[in-house]
Amino acid sequence: MKILAIDTALSNCSTAIWNDGEVLATNSFELSKGHVEVLLPMIKNLVAKTGTKFTDLDMIAVTIGPGSFTGMRTGLSAAHGLALALNIPVHGVTTLEAVAFSVFSQCNKGAINMPLFVVLETKRADLYFQQFTAGGLPQSEPIAELPEAVIRLLPDSPIWVAGDACDRFLDSVPLNKIANIKLATDCRFPFPQHVAEIASNRFHCAKIAKPLYIHPPAAKLAHFN
Numbered sequence: 001m002k003i004l005a006i007d008t009a010l011s012n013c014s015t016a017i018w019n020d021g022e023v024l025a026t027n028s029f030e031l032s033k034g035h036v037e038v039l040l041p042m043i044k045n046l047v048a049k050t051g052t053k054f055t056d057l058d059m060i061a062v063t064i065g066p067g068s069f070t071g072m073r074t075g076l077s078a079a080h081g082l083a084l085a086l087n088i089p090v091h092g093v094t095t096l097e098a099v100a101f102s103v104f105s106q107c108n109k110g111a112i113n114m115p116l117f118v119v120l121e122t123k124r125a126d127l128y129f130q131q132f133t134a135g136g137l138p139q140s141e142p143i144a145e146l147p148e149a150v151i152r153l154l155p156d157s158p159i160w161v162a163g164d165a166c167d168r169f170l171d172s173v174p175l176n177k178i179a180n181i182k183l184a185t186d187c188r189f190p191f192p193q194h195v196a197e198i199a200s201n202r203f204h205c206a207k208i209a210k211p212l213y214i215h216p217p218a219a220k221l222a223h224f225n
Contacts, residue, residue: 005196008075009067016192061199064092092209098190
């Protein structure tokens with residue numbers, strides 16, 4: 001199964017082509033805005049680099065948030081447009097589960113022996129947060145909470161913390177809890193190849209590819225009388 005994966009939901013723009021467990025190519029840029037201008041040329045370059053034809057694709061996987069309103073819409077619009085043109089499915093993966101999957105993939109292929117907190121930037125006072133078991137299963141729903149509220153959930157035993165809000169979260173952690181925290185510093189953003197792998201694992205029960213809003217969008221549609 002050949003999958004094009006897209007992630008534009010956070011301060012990153014990344015793509016990958018994944019084929020039955022093999023990563024054919026990836027491309028990634030860290031940027032706070034400008035995903036619209038970068039994404040489609042990135043996809044075209046990736047397809048050309050791997051010698052893949054668009055008609056070779058079996059599926060498109062895309063991150064659905066939580067994250068930036070504009071970034072999410074950019075990735076979802078591109079994914080749905082391509083999927084419609086190619087008559088293939090588009091599957092959604094949350095940013096929180098994608099970051100968690102990256103941690104588990106880099107630590108003994110799915111067993112990290114400690115619970116995991118994923119914390120992502122909201123560009124507000126709070127953080128996007130989700131807790132996972134040591135076996136990689138979600139232990140809470142995706143939510144937005146102030147760092148102080150997330151800290152109250154910290155266990156007294158060692159725990160992994162991953163995501164692009166790690167530094168801000170760590171600044172709020174009391175000194176008596178710092179020693180128990182192990183940072184997954186390489187897992188700040190979703191890896192597109194892992195977005196593809198998650199989607200492939202649930203091909204027949206995929207998450208609908210629509211934006212996951214935890215905060216309501218700041219942008220409002222105009223109403224005309």
